[in-house]
Amino acid sequence: MTPTLILCLMAVYFGLLFLISFVVSRENSGNEAFFKANKNSKWYLVAFGMIGTALSGVTFISVPGQVGSPDVQFKYFQFVIGNAIGFLLIARVLLPLYYRLNLTSIYGYIEQRLGTIAYKTAALIFLISRTIGSAARLYLVVIVLQRFVFDAFGVPFWLTVLLSLALIFAYTYKGGLKTIIITDTLQTLFLVSSVILTIIFICNSLDYNLPQAFEAVKQSNYSKIFFYEDWLKSNFFIKQILGGIFVTIAMVGLDQDLMQKNLSCATIGEAQKNMYTFTGVFIIINLFFLSVGALLYMYAEKNGISIPIDAVTGKPRTDLLFPNIAFNYLALIPGIVFLLGLTAATFATTDSALTALTTSFCVDFLGMDKNVTTNEKTLVRTRHWVHIGFSLLMFLVILIIYLVNSDAVVSLIFTIAAFTYGPLLGLYSFGLFVKGRNVKGILVPVVCVAAPIICGIVKSYSVELFGQYQFAEELIILNGGLTFLGLFAISHKSNEVHL
Template identity: 45%
Template sequence: MTAGLLFSIVIAYFFILLVVAWYTGRNSNNESFFIGNRNSNWMLVAFGMIGTSLSGVTFVSVPGDVGKTAFSYLQVAFGNMLGYVVIAFVLLPLYYRLQLTSIYNYFNTRFGVRSYKTGASFFILSRTLGATARLYLVVNILQNLLQETFGNQFTVPFWLTTLIILMMILLYTFEGGVKTIVYTDTLQTTCMLSGLVICIIYILNHLDLSVGTSLQAMSDKGMSQIFFWDPNSPHFFLKQVLGGAFITITMTGMDQEMMQKNISVKRLVDAQKNVMTLSVIFVVVIILFLFLGGLLYLFAEQINVTASADKLFPTLALDARYMPPAISIIFIIALISALFPSADGAITALTSSFCIDILNLQTGRPRSEQQKKNIRRVVHLGFTVIFMVVVLIFRQIDSSSMISVILKVASYTYGPLLGLFAFGILTKRTVNDDMVPQIAIAAPILCFGLEYFQQYIFGGYKIGLELLIINGLLMFIGLWLCSKDFQKRGLVS
């Protein structure tokens, strides 16, 4: 792939996003930016959220992990479906009943200001780390491609590649916010899934295999195992399913970025249809990614390529010795389509949460609409800078599989949110609001201790995705210990 072709693809794709942003961002205001004026089409939200839920990490890491963990990730996807049910019928009714713009304002109503600020702060930390990890993976692939394209003629610094991509995201989200992202995510999800299907068809034809014979070949090499029954394994069925359910509940249902799009839908029933539709499509898409991963390993073995994990798919797709230029172009378009939804929505949601939850932009001292817009723009730019810095930090601590890094970060940072929401919904007790920040910090620290010394505490048992549940449980117990009966009506059923 020539430098000119690569540059043309990126510019053309970005131009399309800018056109969509211009069209949807006309006459926008803060309400448009934060929740799309509560007038988003539920079908567009459901489809677009696939791209946000998957991201470039899924596009690269899930297929790459098949060589090590077979199809075990499908257990997590089954758990995800259970999590979506909880979101649709427990969390969404709560958010709609309270007419929330920021879902963390629930903590203010239920517990107090410190709980509210604690919940919002943990979201900001969680989403910043998770989104930048996803962004880093894709930027790193594009960076390597640029270096191979230009060779010794010109060295493109990694920071410059990151800066250009973030500036692109900033430009098309700066005005429209959620209103724009609902449409751009739909476009990007279409491109990503199209690329996935085309790559599968190409490899099947190249290997001269049918779906059935390819699955048999994967089975012969131990790559198609879905269910794992050893309780000591990190991939044990029960741990994966429960972990997947709670990851979805926290990373989607208790995440402002994901819920910001859902509550932009006018009616609760449509938001519920959105989530349940997403749950089914999500599992189907994960099956396709795992199937692609098996095919990639079969293909790599045939041509004697030893790349694995996150390097497998890019190595095969971007090298003209292995795949034709057309597939390289499709891979780049799909990869960019996976990159933008995982970053644009995150920056927008972080801007919304910081403005509403930390700066009290909607409930604080009176400001004109223009003053609020100016503050929101500064915050939006600020988070873009933060993303730049954190991506550069990830560059220094590179990991072979970023999906494992993201799930680990989520286990530590979303646990306090899980405990807070669970305590508020499941009990009628009020807490000592001043103690909540300390408990929220203590729970992850205790989890780190459990994980670090697990071989001495649990013997052969290895903690996996259930670390998130343990973290939430510790938060719940801490809240219980500093609580008393809660009698106020109307906030919990």
């Protein structure tokens, strides 16, 4: 595929998104539509669209790329099992709470339970966490676009990032969540179709039918799922499953982004149906992505294809294997399918994140949901400026990641999550499970900063301190636990009835 053809295809793709945005936002572009989609979203559209938001370009590229490592292979599926358990817990525990309190921002629960300072702290943690995580996801795909498209036109990396964010801003700033429910459904359709068709195309290139491909993957050196030989290593299955459970509760159940979509359903029953359906599809799609990874390495071995070299670090970069094969070795149609899937996965995640960040800031810090004196037009104009501000902030974070990062992005994202979402886990756990005690609000930010710092020190020296023990995603449990203990230490007895 030539860079010009890729660029033309992306122009058509975004043209379709702009058309959807125009039609949806023409009916209603007020704050109620932006924040809650007027609370009338269809559960099946939300469930399907959440697949694209939850997976992102990281799953599309980085997860298949990591399969080639002997210590990784299908290890990620252990984490996915934990994810599934976490989704079910969210549906049964957190969603009923959010609906009962009729929240626009889920951090409103912390305000009612632990006070204003704890509430602002929780919202700020989300803003930091989601900005960094979403920037890392978008960074991965912009790197691919830069390498295979924009380098050919002499466009610098920073401008590629700016153009990507400008496009996302342009089709989300009016309709917000109301627009995203529709566009994410379309983008997930592209993503799911892409991964299925990619498997078919690679199987044809390897002269396999689907049953033969399944058997070949099963017998390959890439398909080991459960790692239980050494509990000290980071890939040990119990660590991965526990990490998956708690990372999911924190990154989904305590994250305004994905919960905002759930809260746009009319009833709790519909929101739960959405989560159950989403969980089943999520498991299947991740199995497909891992299978794509095994097939890619088998294809690379057969055709003598090496892992591409990172232009910045000069080291092999597994994230680039999938796009390299799709664009340079497969036929035109598979390349187009890959491009559509990658674009859909990435922009479905980033557009949703920017909307959630804007919602959280407007509601949690500007109090727009409680403002009944300022006219709607002024509030909408303020919301637009907030949307622009977060777009520019994400732009700066991507440039920083570009300068300092050399690891696979999937590892970076879950490392970030373990440190930043841990305090949210501690705050909600304390609020839900400790009754009859209130915290001293002024000390809450201290606890929420101290816990990740202690975790960082422990992780850095865990091999020396704990006899070769390596932390993986289960670090978030330690982080949340330290936050919980810190909150208990700064709390006092109260006679109030807690939610």
